[in-house]
Amino acid sequence: MRRLDRTTAVLLGALVALLALGPVLPKWAVFLVTVALAKGLVALGLLVLMRAGLVSFGQGLYYALGAYAAGMTVQALGVGDAVPMLLLGTAVAAGAAGLLGLLLARYRTIFFAMLSLAFSMILYGLLVKSSALGSTDGFNVVPRTVLGLAASRGGIYGLAVICCFAAALGVHLLLGSPLGRLAPAIRDNELRVEYMGASVRNAVHLFVVLAAALAGLGGGITALAVGHIDPEMAYWTTSGEFVFVAILSGTGSPLAPFAGAILLELLRSFAYEYSPNTWQMVIGGAMLLVILFLPAGLWSVFARRRRAA
Amino acid sequence: MPAVLEVRGLTKTFGAVTAAADITLDVAEDTVVGLIGSNGAGKTTFVNLVTGYLKPSAGSILYRGRDITALTPRQVTRLGICRSFQSPQLFDSLTAHENLRVGVDIVARGTGAFASSAAGQSPGEAVEAMLRRFQLDAYRDAPAGTLPEGVRKLLDIAMALVVKPQVLLLDEPTSGVSSEEKFGLMDLVLGAIRAEKVTVLFVEHDMEIVRRYTHRILAFYEGRIIADAPTAEALENSEVRRFVIGDEPGRPQEKPC
Numbered sequence: 164m165r166r167l168d169r170t171t172a173v174l175l176g177a178l179v180a181l182l183a184l185g186p187v188l189p190k191w192a193v194f195l196v197t198v199a200l201a202k203g204l205v206a207l208g209l210l211v212l213m214r215a216g217l218v219s220f221g222q223g224l225y226y227a228l229g230a231y232a233a234g235m236t237v238q239a240l241g242v243g244d245a246v247p248m249l250l251l252g253t254a255v256a257a258g259a260a261g262l263l264g265l266l267l268a269r270y271r272t273i274f275f276a277m278l279s280l281a282f283s284m285i286l287y288g289l290l291v292k293s294s295a296l297g298s299t300d301g302f303n304v305v306p307r308t309v310l311g312l313a314a315s316r317g318g319i320y321g322l323a324v325i326c327c328f329a330a331a332l333g334v335h336l337l338l339g340s341p342l343g344r345l346a347p348a349i350r351d352n353e354l355r356v357e358y359m360g361a362s363v364r365n366a367v368h369l370f371v372v373l374a375a376a377l378a379g380l381g382g383g384i385t386a387l388a389v390g391h392i393d394p395e396m397a398y399w400t401t402s403g404e405f406v407f408v409a410i411l412s413g414t415g416s417p418l419a420p421f422a423g424a425i426l427l428e429l430l431r432s433f434a435y436e437y438s439p440n441t442w443q444m445v446i447g448g449a450m451l452l453v454i455l456f457l458p459a460g461l462w463s464v465f466a467r468r469r470r471a472a
Numbered sequence: 473m474p475a476v477l478e479v480r481g482l483t484k485t486f487g488a489v490t491a492a493a494d495i496t497l498d499v500a501e502d503t504v505v506g507l508i509g510s511n512g513a514g515k516t517t518f519v520n521l522v523t524g525y526l527k528p529s530a531g532s533i534l535y536r537g538r539d540i541t542a543l544t545p546r547q548v549t550r551l552g553i554c555r556s557f558q559s560p561q562l563f564d565s566l567t568a569h570e571n572l573r574v575g576v577d578i579v580a581r582g583t584g585a586f587a588s589s590a591a592g593q594s595p596g597e598a599v600e601a602m603l604r605r606f607q608l609d610a611y612r613d614a615p616a617g618t619l620p621e622g623v624r625k626l627l628d629i630a631m632a633l634v635v636k637p638q639v640l641l642l643d644e645p646t647s648g649v650s651s652e653e654k655f656g657l658m659d660l661v662l663g664a665i666r667a668e669k670v671t672v673l674f675v676e677h678d679m680e681i682v683r684r685y686t687h688r689i690l691a692f693y694e695g696r697i698i699a700d701a702p703t704a705e706a707l708e709n710s711e712v713r714r715f716v717i718g719d720e721p722g723r724p725q726e727k728p729c
Contacts, residue, residue, distance in 0.1 A: 341577035348574045351563035358523070358561070359635050360549040361578045 170335050173418060178328040185320050197320045197388040199421070199428040200327045202408060204381035206420035207334055208374030209409035214338070215370050216350030217271065221279030222378045222405045224286050225256035227397035229379030230386040231296065232256070234304040243307030245314065245322055249383040256379020260372045268368040283397050290394035301393025304386045316388075323384045330377055331417040337373075338417070342366065378405075411453055413460015423461055476501040476639055476671050477522070477553075482531035484517055484695075491517040492528070493695040499639070504662065505673045506682040506703065508716050509692030515675045516558065518692070519641045523555050524548040535639070554637035558644040558675075560628035564617030568608050568627055571616050572599045575634040598634070605664045606630045621648050622657070629661055633668070640665055642674035646681060654678060658685055679717060683707060691716050 185193065205222050212219055229252035236248040260267075263282055270278055291299050309318035337343045345366050348356050353363045386392045395401060412423025430449060434442035457463050475498035484492040491514045499505055507515045520526040522533055524545045532541045540548055563571050576595045593601065603609050606626050611619055616627060625648065632640055645661055646654045662685055665672055673690075676682050682689060682703065689706035691699040693715040699706045706712055 341581055344570070344574060344577060347566055347570075348563045351565055352561055355561040355563065355631070356574070357544070357546045358549055358555065359575045359578050359631065360546055361574075361581075362546060 170416060170418070171332065174328060174331055174335065177418065177421075178324065181324045182321060185317055185324070190316065193316055193320050194388060195428050195432060196425060197316075197323045198385060199425040200323045201381040201384035201388065202405065202428075203421035203424035204327060204330055204384070205378040205405045206408040206412060206424055207330060207417060208377035208381075209405055210412075210414045210417065210420055211334060211337070211346065211370050211377075212374050213409060213414050214343075214346040214350065215367060217367065217370070218276050218406060219279040219371075219374065220276045220399065220402050220406060221281070221283035222374065223397045223399065223402035224279070224283035225260060225375040225378035226382035226385070226401065226405070227283075227286060227290065227392075227394070228259055229253060229256045229382030230304075230392040230396050231290070231382075232379070233383035233386045234302060234392050237304060237306065238302065243305075244311065245306045245309040245319060245387055248304075248306060248387065249322075249326065249380060252383030252386070253376050253380045256382065257372050257376035260375030264368040264371040264375075267371050268364045280399055280402065283402055284399060287394050287397040287399075290397060297393070299394060301391060303391050305390055306387055319384075319387045323388070326380060326384065327421060330380065331421065334377075334417040342369065346370065407450060411450065411461060413457070413462035415460065415462035415466050419460060419462035426461070474501055475499060476536060478534040478537075479522070480532045480534070482518075482521060482533065483529045484521055484526060485529050490695045492521060492531075495531070495695075495697055497690060497697060497700055499671060499673065500688075501671055502669055503671055503687045504666070504685055505671075506686035506689045507673055507675045507692065508677070508679075508682060508689060508712075510716060513692035513716075514695040515692050516643055517695070519555055519643050519673075519675065522548075522641060523553060549635060549637070552636075552638035553641070554632045554635055554639075555641040556629040556632040556643060556645065558647055560621075560624040562616040562624060562627060562631070565615055567613045567615055568603065568611045568619070569599055569613060571627060571631055572602050572634050575631055576602075579635050602630050602634050605667075607660060622650075622653060625649060626657070626661070630664075633665060633670070636668075637670060639671045639673070642672065644675045644677070646676065646678060651678075654681060655684070679707065 181196070188196070205226055209219065209222060232255035233248035233252035236242050236251045242248070267275060267278060290296060296302065306314045306319070308314055309322055312318055345356065345361060349363055349366060356363050382396060385396070408420060408424050408427055411427060412419035431442065431446060434445035438445060453461065477499040479495055479497050482492050482495040483490070495518065507518065509515050517526065521528050524540070524543045524547065528541060532539055534540065535551055535553060540551060563574065573595065576598045580595055603612055606629070608623065608627060608630065611623055616624065619627065625645065629642060629645060642661070646657060649657055658681055662672065686703045689699060689701060689703050690697055691706060691709070691712045693711070698711045698715060699709045701709065707717070
């Protein structure tokens, strides 16, 4: 019980701090944090899957679906407010996962990972081929308003922070619920879960849909922040980056993916600034260090200190 | 006493091997039944068939008059038949407490959250009560993967009992437990189970355990039931003595040639 309070308190603290920082941060940092938070949402969905022992190498599918659905809300439906754009993006991604989950929930380990990768690459192929959606160029997404106010970088940042807070709190509550506690049990021993009377496939299906909804929301936020979307969002390297963030962060807390995502964006920005030709090496080196010294992710530093205290 | 479990002509073949051959029997409510037989006689196959893990080649299984032959382990569990495993099936990265909590959660969800609170027990209390009953308090916060084998065995049985079955099948509860500890373990396990009036069928090789704890014996040999009788009577049965226990009084020992 105390732990629940602590995480909620830290989340509230982060919400207030990020909202307060909004007007103070330089423009580039506001943009960087918004995009990082959006990617953190996708990694948060991966955290839920990873707790159940599943890794998806295809979250780019839902990320792109969320972004394209948000874009189409303006383009096709003519609705220019950021909130319905995000809602539709989330719903479309969740709906797609509801269908694909029927198949995905039957697979585990590498087969689950490869099947999700395959689905995302099919979407990539479709997007590249569809000239109506701008083919490889994609199209611009310009929200007119954020909650009725004229759209601004700060407004989108604030909306992203609030979305992330709600998502992190929701996942935190889920992890402490019976369904959330089923996740590590499924990872450890599916046979026993079935012999205790719970459906493993239904639980996995739910986790897949939840992770997709979070990825769709993240895609929608990215579309708003960047103002442009293209098929690269569904490409496998994008999906790989989400797995990278999830591993870098660890599955210890719903706050971890956001911290990890912000750290990665910072690292990438500075690596690109100081060694433009070898920045991937810097990122790779950082990943290697985390895997070697913090196999449970960056968050384990905090968890370890707490245990020692 | 009414039959809680009825098995009719149950047959299971794996290629040329017949693991269950036309098994027909009734299990009366609120009894303790021993399943005996040499290795490969079909005891575990029987457990797997009753709990829906294996589908029979022929025959049917009825639980309180309801046909459960085609159901999955999950559906069978939900109806009230559960099992433990010869090799403990635990959630190794979770603590003993968390292992049991998974089961308590599932039961609470299945019967409505108020069912457990109506009984005056919160989910947390239900877990603690089960830990105490199986004397697992000391291991409450230890990951199941780090526990000694005897404790894992107990936890495995506690996890079968925590989902509130009415029929419990135990697959070799004393295997891997030293002979000095066997009786203590069985006292503990059957005390805990019988307190809930659960019908028990357990697979066992130790005839002293069988003699002391069972009301009735089902003796298996090559997939067939060669004896189905009250314990004392079954242990005197000549076929049981010959094929299961390994000696038959009054008959000269076969000399190896």
